[in-house]
Amino acid sequence: MSDAAHLTKAVRGREKLAGAVFDALAAKTRRGAGICRASYSPEENYAHDLIAEEGKRAGLEVSRDAAANTYVTLPGKDRKAPPVLMGSHLDSVAEGGNYDGAAGVVAGLVALAGFKDAGWTPARDLTVMGVRAEESAWFQVSYIGSRSALGVLAPDVYETAKRTDTGRSLAEHMVECGGDPDKLRRGGAPHLDAKRLHAFLELHIEQGPVLHAEGLPIGIATGIPGNFRHPQIVFTGEYGHVGYAREYRRDAALAAAALISGLDRLWEETLATGQNMTLTVGRLFTDPANHALTKVAGRVELSLDMRSTDPALLKMLEARFQAIAQDAAERYRVGLDLGRRTSAAVGVMDDTIRGQLLRAAKTLGLPHKEIASPASHDAAAFSAAGVPTAMIFVRNDHGSHNPDEHMELSDFMDGTVVLASWLAEHGGK
Ligand SMILES: [Zn+2]
Numbered sequence: 001m002s003d004a005a006h007l008t009k010a011v012r013g014r015e016k017l018a019g020a021v022f023d024a025l026a027a028k029t030r031r032g033a034g035i036c037r038a039s040y041s042p043e044e045n046y047a048h049d050l051i052a053e054e055g056k057r058a059g060l061e062v063s064r065d066a067a068a069n070t071y072v073t074l075p076g077k078d079r080k081a082p083p084v085l086m087g088s089h090l091d092s093v094a095e096g097g098n099y100d101g102a103a104g105v106v107a108g109l110v111a112l113a114g115f116k117d118a119g120w121t122p123a124r125d126l127t128v129m130g131v132r133a134e135e136s137a138w139f140q141v142s143y144i145g146s147r148s149a150l151g152v153l154a155p156d157v158y159e160t161a162k163r164t165d166t167g168r169s170l171a172e173h174m175v176e177c178g179g180d181p182d183k184l185r186r187g188g189a190p191h192l193d194a195k196r197l198h199a200f201l202e203l204h205i206e207q208g209p210v211l212h213a214e215g216l217p218i219g220i221a222t223g224i225p226g227n228f229r230h231p232q233i234v235f236t237g238e239y240g241h242v243g244y245a246r247e248y249r250r251d252a253a254l255a256a257a258a259l260i261s262g263l264d265r266l267w268e269e270t271l272a273t274g275q276n277m278t279l280t281v282g283r284l285f286t287d288p289a290n291h292a293l294t295k296v297a298g299r300v301e302l303s304l305d306m307r308s309t310d311p312a313l314l315k316m317l318e319a320r321f322q323a324i325a326q327d328a329a330e331r332y333r334v335g336l337d338l339g340r341r342t343s344a345a346v347g348v349m350d351d352t353i354r355g356q357l358l359r360a361a362k363t364l365g366l367p368h369k370e371i372a373s374p375a376s377h378d379a380a381a382f383s384a385a386g387v388p389t390a391m392i393f394v395r396n397d398h399g400s401h402n403p404d405e406h407m408e409l410s411d412f413m414d415g416t417v418v419l420a421s422w423l424a425e426h427g428g429k
Pocket of ligand 1: 089100101134204375
């Protein structure tokens with residue numbers, strides 16, 4: 001048996017640990033129908049303490065940083081060599097599922113525990129990170145834990161970000177969970193120096209239907225989508241009687257419909273060329289104070305999110321969107337205000353690691369495919385900081401951010417073994 005095969009077998013031998021951690025998390029953090037591990041809450045603390053405890057029990061090193069992120073490390077031969085970091089977040093949305101985030105932390109823990117059982121000392125430190133506060137639902141800020149660790153979260157956020165349910169500041173919640181926001185605000189050397197990280201790997205449940213629909217246990221990410229968003233696009237026409245002749249109308253509802261159907265055609269055309277994107281009009285409404293069955297709509301508001309893993313395509317899509325919106329406004333003689341624009345950069349995956357993960361899955365005989373990540377992940381924060389980054393997806397039924405999220409332990413172990421195999425063959429060398 002080769003070294004790598006011997007090591008991945010030891011990792012497979014730790015399946016029970018994975019099951020036990022998922023069961024404990026579900027038992028202790030279920031609230032109502034779903035799981036609720038709010039960012040910087042007692043439930044999130046429970047998850048961090050559990051990972052730390054199991055890490056210690058497996059004979060691994062455990063530490064925390066000023067943002068109260070948890071690190072579990074299998075020490076390498078050269079402790080000064082840039083470490084491999086892996087992991088994901090331990091918080092969840094309200095009424096969420098048990099695996100979104102936690103799967104990535106448990107995968108790292110199980111891999112390191114298996115390596116320890118096998119008596120392997122890697123060339124460099126291998127560390128799994130339990131990340132705090134990834135879900136932007138709680139503080140309306142994304143990647144709080146990973147960006148704090150990397151020292152790239154704006155210092156004012158600790159005071160200005162308030163948790164949506166308590167109204168209290170991020171700093172206050174952080175202190176309650178053993179963090180030190182003053183230290184983070186002062187800046188100085190961050191806990192993680194992006195230039196001194198060998199790689200960042202994140203295993204995560206897939207949040208789309210692709211792997212389930214195609215009967216594949218795992219996927220390797222081609223990229224994490226960047227996006228541009230307009231939270232409030234407004235078409236302003238003129239309210240009028242329903243009998244008003246077409247040529248005199250200024251109908252905001254038809255203009256909005258023209259924009260949406262134009263974007264839908266653009267989506268179909270783009271997919272036909274083999275490129276990936278998605279677009280969503282999440283909010284769409286006439287003004288309830290003024291609309292009526294017998295009135296031409298004088299005002300329509302809508303939101304738009306367009307995303308892709310290809311930065312050049314995203315730029316082209318934005319130009320096309322603006323032209324389509326302009327055409328719709330002109331055609332129906334209405335005013336157009338695109339309102340505020342926000343954007344997020346594409347999370348680029350490291351080609352070398354991607355290729356190595358694909359080869360690992362193939363060698364292990366595990367059915368897989370390359371897929372674009374449908375959602376945002378901590379990995380995007382590491383990629384943005386310049387760390388070579390890759391992601392492994394695990395099949396999951398019923399999407400995520402809901403209580404019906406469902407992952408099979410056997411699929412999880414397949415993903416974990418791909419991660420372990422990469423660590424044994426590449427990351428730990
Ligand atoms: Zn997640």
